[in-house]
Amino acid sequence: MPDMSDEVDQTIPALASSLGIVDAATGKLSDLATVDKSSLVAAISESSNGLDALKADVANKSYYVTPEMYGAVGNGTTDDGTAFLNMYADAKTKQVSVRLTKSRYKITKPLNTVGVSTYSDIYSVLDIQVSAADGNAFTWGGENVTICGVCFELSNSTTNTSMQGLYNASSNVNNQRFIRNKVKGKTFKSDGVTGNIYGVWVNANGLRGVRICDNVFETVNYPVQINQQTAGGNIATPMGSPIENIYIEDNVILKGTIGINTPHVYCHHAFIRNNRVTSDTGFNINLAHVNNFVVEGNILDGATVTTDSVLHIEDVSYAGTVTNNIIRAQNQADAIRIQLASGVSQDTYVPTEGILVEGNDLKGVGNANGVQIVDTSSKRIKLSNNRIENFAIGATINATQCDINDNRFLSCPLCLYLTQRVRVSGLIVESCTTIVRSGNSIPVEIDGITFIGEVPTLKPQVVSSNISMVIYRNVRFSSPVGVTISSTTAFDLFVLPDSGKFDFNLYYKLSNTTNSSIVRLNAKYDGTTFTPTKTYELLNGGVGGGTFAMTAGKLTASHFLSGGTLSITWDITIDSLVYTA
Numbered sequence: 001m002p003d004m005s006d007e008v009d010q011t012i013p014a015l016a017s018s019l020g021i022v023d024a025a026t027g028k029l030s031d032l033a034t035v036d037k038s039s040l041v042a043a044i045s046e047s048s049n050g051l052d053a054l055k056a057d058v059a060n061k062s063y064y065v066t067p068e069m070y071g072a073v074g075n076g077t078t079d080d081g082t083a084f085l086n087m088y089a090d091a092k093t094k095q096v097s098v099r100l101t102k103s104r105y106k107i108t109k110p111l112n113t114v115g116v117s118t119y120s121d122i123y124s125v126l127d128i129q130v131s132a133a134d135g136n137a138f139t140w141g142g143e144n145v146t147i148c149g150v151c152f153e154l155s156n157s158t159t160n161t162s163m164q165g166l167y168n169a170s171s172n173v174n175n176q177r178f179i180r181n182k183v184k185g186k187t188f189k190s191d192g193v194t195g196n197i198y199g200v201w202v203n204a205n206g207l208r209g210v211r212i213c214d215n216v217f218e219t220v221n222y223p224v225q226i227n228q229q230t231a232g233g234n235i236a237t238p239m240g241s242p243i244e245n246i247y248i249e250d251n252v253i254l255k256g257t258i259g260i261n262t263p264h265v266y267c268h269h270a271f272i273r274n275n276r277v278t279s280d281t282g283f284n285i286n287l288a289h290v291n292n293f294v295v296e297g298n299i300l301d302g303a304t305v306t307t308d309s310v311l312h313i314e315d316v317s318y319a320g321t322v323t324n325n326i327i328r329a330q331n332q333a334d335a336i337r338i339q340l341a342s343g344v345s346q347d348t349y350v351p352t353e354g355i356l357v358e359g360n361d362l363k364g365v366g367n368a369n370g371v372q373i374v375d376t377s378s379k380r381i382k383l384s385n386n387r388i389e390n391f392a393i394g395a396t397i398n399a400t401q402c403d404i405n406d407n408r409f410l411s412c413p414l415c416l417y418l419t420q421r422v423r424v425s426g427l428i429v430e431s432c433t434t435i436v437r438s439g440n441s442i443p444v445e446i447d448g449i450t451f452i453g454e455v456p457t458l459k460p461q462v463v464s465s466n467i468s469m470v471i472y473r474n475v476r477f478s479s480p481v482g483v484t485i486s487s488t489t490a491f492d493l494f495v496l497p498d499s500g501k502f503d504f505n506l507y508y509k510l511s512n513t514t515n516s517s518i519v520r521l522n523a524k525y526d527g528t529t530f531t532p533t534k535t536y537e538l539l540n541g542g543v544g545g546g547t548f549a550m551t552a553g554k555l556t557a558s559h560f561l562s563g564g565t566l567s568i569t570w571d572i573t574i575d576s577l578v579y580t581a
Contacts (some may be wrong), residue, residue: 009495017264064099064227065091065118074102076127078117081109091116100124100150108133114170115142120149123182127502133160137197141205146177149191154220155186156197162189165197165220171240172206179213179422185220199223199256205265211247218252223256224248226270226434228263228492246270253284261288263315275299282306282333288315288343291353295322302330309337309372319353326361329370335362335391338381348581354380354401364391370412371395373402376420383407393417394432418444428452436460436470443469451494459497459553459581472504477575485568487561490547492554496581499528504577508546508571510559515541517559521548542566 053574065087067074071084075311082452092115093100100120107128118140126139137154140147147166154165166183168176171393178200185195187447197219200212205228217223226246243265248258249272257279260270268342277284277300284300287293295311302310310327313320317340327335336357362370370388373381388394389410396417397404406426409415415432418423419439429435430452444460449472456477460470477494485491496502510517520536530550537545544560557570 010531024051026531065094066099066101067105068101072102072105072221074105074124076104076106076125078106079108080105081107084111087108088113088116100126100340103248107270110137110139112119112139114139117144117146118148118150119146120151123149123151123152126157127153129157130163132156132161132163132196134163136164136167138165139167139169140178141168141173141176141202143173144172144175145182146179148177148179149181151182151184151532153184153186154197157187159187159196160189162198162221164201166200167198168200168202169204171204173204174209175209177208177211177213178215179211180215182216182218183220183223184270188219195219195221195255197221198225198238200447201225201227203228205243205262207243207246209245210243211249212251213249214248214251216252217256218254218484220256222259223253224251224258225449225547226260226262226267228261228265240265243267244269248275249273251275251277253279255280257283257286259283259286260290260293260296261286261315263289265289266291270294271296273297277301279303279310280305282308282310283312284310284327286312286314287317288313288319291319293317293320295320295530296324298325299326300325302328302333302335304330305331307332309334311336313355314339314343316340316538319357321356321358322360327363329362329391332367333364333367334369334372335388336360336371337374338372338378339370340379341375341377352529354382356382356384358382358384358390360386362386362391363389364413366390369393369396370409373397373399375399382569387413397422418442429456432460433457435472438468438470441468444473445471445473447473451475453480455576457495458496458574458577459499470577470579472574472577472579475572475577477572479568479570481569483568484569485559485561487563487564488558490549490551490556490558492556493570495554496525496550499527500579500581501525502579505575507573507575508570509572510543510546510557510568512566512568514568515543515568517543517546519546523548523550523555525550558570 065565067080067083069085070087072080077162087098088111098121099119102124104125107126110130117127118313130137156163183199185197187196188194189196198221199217199222212224224421243262249451255278258272258277260267267289268291270290272285272295274297280303280304285295300310310329310333329335368391370391377402378397381399382397382403384405386407388407391412392411394409394415398419400420404422404424407427409432411431413433414437415429421442427449429449434457436444458472505522508519508521518538519534521532521534523532532548542562547558549556
């Protein structure tokens with residue numbers, strides 16, 4: 001209850017002045033002999049009633065109520081469910097908030113708190129023990145409603161039937177906040193792993209401003225969902241007004257997912273930032289029917305059992321950025337999968353704006369894709385400045401009008417699998433077997449490849465003659481450090497295409513502090529004969545002219561060395577290499 005002393009302190013002086021007991025001008029006590037005694041008695045009686053009314057009025061205007069005002073004990077063993085039901089009903093009538101003051105409340109009844117904000121300064125525990133037949137464990141929401149600082153421990157006694165935990169179905173309201181709470185599921189399905197109670201699930205439309213921030217979720221199924229779609233149901237008509245300004249930020253989610261799935265509602269301006277999410281089912285973050293979204297700065301640890309993806313963007317989502325996330329994929333899962341064709345929603349909207357995937361750190365376990373653009377509807381995707389490590393395929397692109405630039409691929413047997421013609425530039429490649437595989441007989445052009453610390457492989461992967469032409473431009477690489485070569489003995493420079501035909505021009509520099517050989521070379525292979533032609537050569541020191549050959553599928557070089565052996569480095573730039581099947 002709030003302190004009433006200010007109201008009383010203001011009322012008493014006014015009363016004394018009106019009765020003539022205190023001089024209004026000087027504030028000093030009047031001569032009581034001049035005071036009308038009968039009027040004084042009547043006034044005191046009337047003012048006493050007024051003070052009682054004031055007290056009642058202040059009580060009715062309380063800023064908050066507490067469970068203890070309605071008989072709650074708060075010792076963690078006594079069932080305080082009835083007290084909480086009465087408290088929330090009264091708080092809604094009085095339009096006041098709830099403040100939790102004790103450390104632990106046991107509640108065995110589902111709570112409907114719609115329209116009422118709940119606060120706790122000490123992370124009071126609401127130990128809610130219900131069953132699936134009860135419906136929702138804790139229903140919340142409403143205009144300007146906040147749930148803050150509460151520790152929810154949720155139990156569902158119906159083992160293999162999941163139920164809603166913290167459910168919100170309040171449509172057409174503004175500024176709802178679920179912040180700085182802790183949510184823990186305490187019961188599981190019969191497998192002992194899958195939680196049987198959900199976390200925060202918002203099933204509403206027409207929302208303007210929802211913040212789910214700074215929370216910790218543990219062992220609840222679907223910890224954070226803005227979701228209106230019934231599983232497996234085809235939804236062919238709009239479900240309500242658009243949802244805008246969704247903030248899901250700075251949460252820690254242990255064994256769960258973040259999802260937005262709002263068919264035909266057109267959820268827009270959704271910001272999913274700086275969350276730490278581990279999952280035992282996959283789909284750490286799943287977005288569908290969302291536009292103008294930001295997925296930024298999240299740390300996502302994928303599940304060991306999933307075969308889909310860690311970050312999944314689907315079903316006519318568009319106009320978004322996926323930036324600066326750290327994603328660790330397990331099993332057969334892609335790190336990022338984008339699949340924008342309409343799904344079970346039957347949404348007919350065709351996205352006209354693309355998605356930027358930039359600055360992400362993706363690491364797998366040698367399977368699946370770092371990034372997979374699944375379908376031809378997923379147009380205008382830009383992959384830029386990502387680090388993609390240890391996937392079977394760095395990126396698979398099945399859509400047109402895509403840009404792939406300045407990405408780094410490490411330990412990927414195949415960097416790129418392209419089934420549509422896209423723009424590719426600025427690859428950085430380390431410990432990868434093959435640069436590109438092409439499908440649908442499309443030509444491929446890659447402008448700018450830098451190889452790090454290896455003998456590079458320039459041959460494309462040819463499968464069923466699905467590659468027609470590959471053009472590499474501005475390819476750069478250097479020798480490993482500390483290489484020693486012997487006079488007239490060939491050494492490997494890089495792996496050539498071993499089928500089809502190719503033609504390339506390169507700049508070659510072999511050097512140490514006192515010796516050098518600079519060569520410009522054109523090389524052709526017509527499927528049978530390899531023909532190298534030096535167009536320029538400059539020698540210095542004890543290095544003789546270079547001899548170049550195609551040996552066991554590699555370009556090799558050899559030099560006469562006056563000293564017999566030489567510790568050197570070499571640098572190569574290929575202006576262009578054209579490969580035709």
